[in-house]
Amino acid sequence: MPTPLDAIRAGTTIDPHKIGNLLFDPGYREARIRIASILGNDRVFDKSLRPHLNHRQLLHLSLRIFKRLLELRDAHGWSDLEFTLACRLQGETLPTSLHDAAFVQVIASQGTKEQQAYWLPRCKRYEVVGCYAQTELAHGSNVRELETAARFDVTSGEFVISSPRLESTKWWIGGLGVMANHTVVQAVLYLPLPGNPLEYKSYGPHLFIVPVRSLETHEPLPGITVGDIGPKAYGGFGTVDNGYVQFREVRIPRENMLMRHAQVMLTGEYVRPAHDKLSYGSMVALRAGIPVNLGWSLARAVTIALRYCIHRRQFAVTPDGPEQPVITYAGVKHRLYPLLALSYAYIIAGRELWAMYQKMLEEVQRGNLESLAEMHSLSVALKVGSSTDCVRGLEEARKCMGGHGYSHMSGIGPLFANATASQTYEGLSRTPSHHNPSLPRPTILT
Template identity: 45%
Template sequence: MSRVHDPSKQNAIDMDKARAAASINVVDVRNFLNDGAARWRKREKIVGILSTDPLFDKSKRPFQNRQQQFLRGESISNRLYELKEIHKWTQEDMTIALSVMDEGLAISFEPVIDLQATPDLLSKYSALVANKGILGCYLQTELGHGSNVNKLETTATYLPQTQEFEIHSPTLTSTKWWIGALGKTATHGVIQAKLILPGGKDMGPHLFLIQLRSLDTHKSLPGRIIGDIGPKAFGGWASTDNGFARFDHVRIPKENMLSKFAGVTDSGEYVTPPHAKMSFSGLLYFRSKMVTNAGWLIAKGATVSIRYATVRRQGEIGPDGLERQTISYPSLHARIIPLLARAYVYIELGRALTKRVDDLARGLSSGDMSQLAEMHVMTSGLKVLVSTTGIQDLETARRSMGGHGFSAFSGIGKLYADFVPAATYEGENFVLDQQVVRAALKTFRGLSSTKVPSLSITSLYLRHLLDKDSAPPSLDDQAWTQPTFAILLLEWRAAFLVQEIANTTSAPEPTAAHRASRAVTEAFVAGRVGELITGLDAALKPREAAVVRKVYLLFLLMTVESGLVDLFSFGLFPASRMQSRDATRGLRLAIAGLCKDLLPEAIGLSDAFGFTDWELDSALGAYDGKVYEALWAKAQQEPLNETDVTEAYQTSIRPLLLRGQKLAKAKL
C-alpha cells in the first residue's frame, strides 16, 4: 500500500516547514521571555535533570487514581529536596524547579510564619520550616466560612493559670476545611482563631502555631480530628491533600501565638507592640507572580493548540492538493493567535510588576504606604483578570483542537482542572471586584482636590476627568495601528464606569462592580503594555521587536474588543457612519490582520516559550508534530487494554447479550 498518501507522515513535514517559515530568531525571543540567557540556561539545566529522572515521568499519570497521584506527589516532593541537596541548588534554582512542575505539591509552608512570628519563635522554628524538618499548612478557611475572616468560629482561649491557649472547634461549621497539605502531610500548622481573653472578650482572628502530628509516628495528636476533604472537581489538584481539622480543647503554649503585631500579657491583657506595621508586600509579591504564572500557563495552551493546528489538516483542499492546515482558517487562527498575545503580555507584565513590588517594598522605609495599599487593590483586580482570562484561554485552546482536545492526552484538560479554582480561591473574584471598585471610588471622590501629577499609576486613567479640555480620542483610519489609541479608549472607559457608579444615587445595577473593576484593571494593564512596547527596542533586535510589537498591539485590540459593550454604551466607540452596517468591522479586521501577519511567526513565537515535550505532556503538542503516533502510543498504555476481553464481560456484558438473544429469538 505504498501508494497511499499517509497523513501521519505529513505531520513532521508540516511542522518543519512552519518552523522554517518564522522570521524571528527564536533563541533571542526565548531569552527575552525567560528573563535573560543566564536564567534560561538555569531552567534548561533543571528541566534536563527533572525530565530524565524516572520519578518525574508523567506517562502513567493519566491512568492513576487519586491515591496514586497523591503518593506520586509526595515522592516527588521528597525527591525535589533530595535533588536540591545533590545538585546544591540555590533558592532561585529551587523556585525554578517548582515552577516547571505541573503538580500541586504539598510542601510550601506559607510565609506567614516568617512575617508574623516573634524572634523567639522564629529562632526555634525557622530553620526547621526552611529545610522541611517540619511540614506546615495554613489553617484559615472553615467549612462554613470563607473570605470573611471576622466570622471564623474557631476559638483560641487564653488560660492565664497555665499560660496556654486552648484551641477549639465549637461547631461543625468551624471545622478547618480546604487546607492544602493538612489532610495527610503537615506536621504543624498556623491557625486563624478568635482570640478569647480571660473574661470572655472576643478580640477577633489571630494566628497561632499548632502541632498537628507526631514527629515520631506521624499520627495525629490527641484532640485533633484530621483528614482529607476528598476529590476535587475535574480531577484537579489530585496530588494535593487538601484537608480538614477539628480541635477539641487542644492546649498550646502561650509562645505559639504569632505575636509580632499583637499579643497577650501573661495575665491575659491584649497588647499591640509599638510600631506594629503590617506588610502587604508578601501578598503583592505572590499576586505579581500569579500574573506571570498565568502567562506561562496560557503559553502552554497556545503552544499545544498552535502546534496541533499546524499539523492538523481538515476540510477544503488547499493548493498542495491536501486538506488545508486548520491554522490557515481565519475562524480558527483568530481564536488561538490571541492566546499567544495574552501569554506574552502576562509573562512580561508579571515580571515588571514583581520588580515594581520589589522597589515599593524597598521604598517602604520612607514610610509612604499609600502606593502600596493601592497596588494591593490593583493586584486584586489583576488576580480576577488573569484567572478569568487564563481559564478561558485554556478552554479555547482545548476546544480549538476539536474532538481530540477532549482526550486526556491533549494535556490541556489537566492544566485547566488545576487552574480553574483560581477563580474562587484567595478571594472569590466577585468579592475582589467590590474591593477594586471601592478603592477606585475613593480616589474618584478625592479628585477635585487632586492635581494630576499626584495620581498614582493605578489611578492614572482618572486624569481624563480632571482636564476640562480633554476629550476621548476619535476613530480615524490609523487608529488601530496606534497602541496609544487603544490605551486611551480603555482609560476613558474605566473613568466613565467609575464616574457612573459614583453618580448613581440609587443602588448600582448588579454587574456594575464587575464591569468597573475589569475596566479599571484593563486600563492599568493597557498602560503597562504601552510601557512594554516602548521598551521593546532596548530589549530585542529590530526584527524581533517589530514582531513582538504586533503581539502586544494585538493584545490591546483584543482588550478593546472585549470591552465593546462599555465603549459603545458610554459613547466612546462611534456608531457606523453607514446606516445598519457593522460599526465594529474596522476593529475586527485590524485584529484579523494582525493575526494573519503573525501566522507565519506562530510556531516560532510559541517555540520561544522554550517548553520541552516533558513540560507540555501533550500528544497534540509534540515538538516534532507527530501527533497521531503520540496519541496511538499513549492509548496503548490504557489499563483497560491490558486484556482483549474486559472483566465486565462475564459479570455484565454476557448476561446482557444472552438475555437479548433469548428475547430476540422469542420475537421471531
C-alpha cells in the first residue's frame, strides 16, 4: 500500500536527480551509497545506542569509531575524499576532526617546508595527533590579549611556554581533552632585548607546536596539566573531548615555532613576515565551512519534519470527517516550506563560499592578498546569517512535530545541540558594540 509520502512523491514534477546535481559534486552520491553500505554492516556505527551514553562513554565510542574508520580506509583503499565521506556518514563529530581541520591545516599553511616534511607524515599516520589551542579561559574574542607566553631562551635555543595565571589556561580546545598528544599553541612571543638579555619584548601572538602527552604512555608530559572540560550544553558535541591545558615552563625546540612567515633566529633576532596578513588565510577556513554545514543540518531537520507532518494526522475539518495531515495546516506548512528554501539557499551559498575560499587560499600562498577582504566580509556575513537562521529553523522544525519532536529520537535535538554553538564560536554572532557609539567597534570577527 502506498504511504502518504509515496503519494506526494508520485505527484511531484521536480526531478530529484537534477536537484542532486545542484547540491553534490559528481560521483558523490554513488560514493556515499557504496560507503554507507560498508558502514551499515558494522555494529560500531549503530546510531541507536548513542542516545543512551554519557559523555565519557561517547568519547570511548568515538575513538572506537575513528579507529574502525582507519581500518576500513586501509582495507578498502579509500581515497582522502572517500575517507572524509565515511567520517561524515557515521554522523558524529570525531575528536580527530580538528586534528585534520586545524592542526594539520595550520602546519600546512604556516609551517616551513622543513616543518611540513617533519610533521605532516607523522600526522597522516596519527602518530602525532594534534589540536589547536587558541581560546583561553579569560580571552576568546580578543585574541590580542591572549596571555600564554612563549619566551625565547637564547642560551639553550628553546622556547619556554607558560601560563601566567589560572585565567590563561587554554580552554575549549577540541581534541585535547583525552586524545591529542600535541597541540598548536597560540602564545605571545617574547624575545630578549638586544644588549639586555634579561628584559623581554612582546611580539604578539605566534604559533608553536607543543607536545602535551607522552607518545609511549599517553600520560601528560612534565609541566603539562591537561584534561577534558566536561559536557557541553544540550549534550552538544558529546563525542568531542574539548579540553584545557596549562603550561609550567615547558621547553620546546626553536624549530617548533611555525616559521613560514615570521621567524625567530638562533640569536633571538625577529624576522618580520612579508605581510602581516599572511597568517590570516587559514584562520578563515573554519568559518568558511560553517554555512554549508548548517545548511545541511537544517535540510536534515526539515526533511524529518516534512516526512512526519505528511504522515501525522490530527483534527478533522468537518464533523466526523477524516483527520487531516498536519502538513495541510497553514501554521505548519508556512513554517516548514520557507525553512526548506532556506536550507537550499545556505547549501548553495555555502558551497560557493567554500569554493571561493579554496581559490583565495591558493592566491594567498602565491602572495596575492586581493580577495582577502572580500572573503573576510563574506564569510563573516554568511556565518552570522546561517547560524542565526538555521538554529532558529532547527527549533522551529522540531516544534512543527509537536510533542514527538521533543524525543531525542526525532533526530532534530542533536542537530540543534551542535548547531547552536556556531552562534558563539569562530566569532560571536553579535559584535558587542560598546555603549559609547563614537568609539570604533572592536573587530572581534577577525
